[in-house]
Amino acid sequence: MTAISIRGLEKAYGSKRAVDGLDLDIETGEVFALLGPNGAGKTTTVEILEGFRTRDAGEVSVLGEDPHGANRLWRNRIGIVLQSSSGLDLLTPREILASTARSYAKPRAIDEVIAAVGLEEKADVRIAGLSGGQRRRLDVGLGIVGRPELLFLDEPTTGFDPQARRDFWELIRSLASEGTTILLTTHYLDEAEQLADRVGVIAGGQLLALDTPANLGGRASEEATVTWLEQGQRQSVRTATPTLEVRRLAERFEGEVPELVVNRPSLEDTYLSLIAPHVAAHDEPASHDTGRTNSIAQEVSA
Numbered sequence: 513m514t515a516i517s518i519r520g521l522e523k524a525y526g527s528k529r530a531v532d533g534l535d536l537d538i539e540t541g542e543v544f545a546l547l548g549p550n551g552a553g554k555t556t557t558v559e560i561l562e563g564f565r566t567r568d569a570g571e572v573s574v575l576g577e578d579p580h581g582a583n584r585l586w587r588n589r590i591g592i593v594l595q596s597s598s599g600l601d602l603l604t605p606r607e608i609l610a611s612t613a614r615s616y617a618k619p620r621a622i623d624e625v626i627a628a629v630g631l632e633e634k635a636d637v638r639i640a641g642l643s644g645g646q647r648r649r650l651d652v653g654l655g656i657v658g659r660p661e662l663l664f665l666d667e668p669t670t671g672f673d674p675q676a677r678r679d680f681w682e683l684i685r686s687l688a689s690e691g692t693t694i695l696l697t698t699h700y701l702d703e704a705e706q707l708a709d710r711v712g713v714i715a716g717g718q719l720l721a722l723d724t725p726a727n728l729g730g731r732a733s734e735e736a737t738v739t740w741l742e743q744g745q746r747q748s749v750r751t752a753t754p755t756l757e758v759r760r761l762a763e764r765f766e767g768e769v770p771e772l773v774v775n776r777p778s779l780e781d782t783y784l785s786l787i788a789p790h791v792a793a794h795d796e797p798a799s800h801d802t803g804r805t806n807s808i809a810q811e812v813s814a
């Protein structure tokens with residue numbers, strides 16, 4: 513089944529075409545990573561899917577409905593983790609999670625959410641006392657407390673330390689194993705590689721490539737580079753048959769080949785070569801203020 517269907521999506525800001533004829537299907541239960549340089553159109557696309565932005569043209573269906581003007585029932589089926597949370601400094605994570613949970617029909621237990629995002633020790637501390645990474649985990653907690661069928665994660669691990677990122681990846685895997693569909697935007701290629709069933713690369717509002725992380729841009733069939741040390745010099749060959757090359761070397765060295773390494777282009781290499789023609793000399797500034805706010809936060813602070 514299709515969780516998200518996008519056909520011919522277009523959105524311009526004045527003369528700037530932020531999304532320029534995008535077609536994409538995301539299947540139910542899939543973890544999909546949307547990649548692209550600054551200003552590629554990721555946030556605009558995601559915000560249209562979330563119902564926070566209008567589109568100029570195209571058809572969009574999210575969980576079977578057009579997000580533009582969708583009702584509260586539909587909204588309760590999706591979870592959103594924004595790029596940054598707004599000021600709720602006087603509340604504790606437990607309070608804000610409990611308050612948020614009340615607006616959903618079948619919320620997760622608060623303690624379960626606190627444990628899932630690793631905030632046990634900070635559950636009853638004012639949010640003002642949380643580190644950036646801990647606030648981010650709270651954002652994720654707010655995104656999942658309503659037990660969403662579809663979760664939007666916008667650059668979820670920015671500011672996480674390496675252990676917190678790994679813990680977060682485990683959380684995403686467990687949500688995915690429960691059948692949650694996840695649309696993730698990230699600038700971390702390793703995150704996409706670890707989590708995503710498929711990745712889509714966009715630039716200039718257009719889809720440049722769409723595949724599994726292993727196959728993106730023909731990666732799986734790219735030549736490998738075999739390197740080794742011989743008479744104090746690093747040697748290397750590019751080959752479509754690295755196993756054969758390694759066997760030859762093993763025979764020649766009659767055993768261990770010194771400092772043997774076999775490399776294929778990383779997802780990052782492939783990604784960078786895909787977007788190279790689309791990236792200007794200078795990066796675009798970070799996204800504009802979208803007007804999208806944490807509706808939950810608004811409710812609580814209102």
Ligand SMILES: Nc1ncnc2c1ncn2[C@@H]1O[C@H](COP(=O)(O)OP(=O)(O)OP(=O)(O)O)[C@@H](O)[C@H]1O
Nearest residue numbers: 525530549550551552553554555556557798799800
């Ligand atoms: N409210 C706005 N008004 C005018 N231009 C906008 C607005 N929002 C986005 N844009 C422009 O639209 C283009 C796409 O922006 P968008 O934020 O969707 O990109 P992005 O891929 O999410 O970038 P980032 O990785 O920096 O978050 C950019 O050129 C951006 O400057």
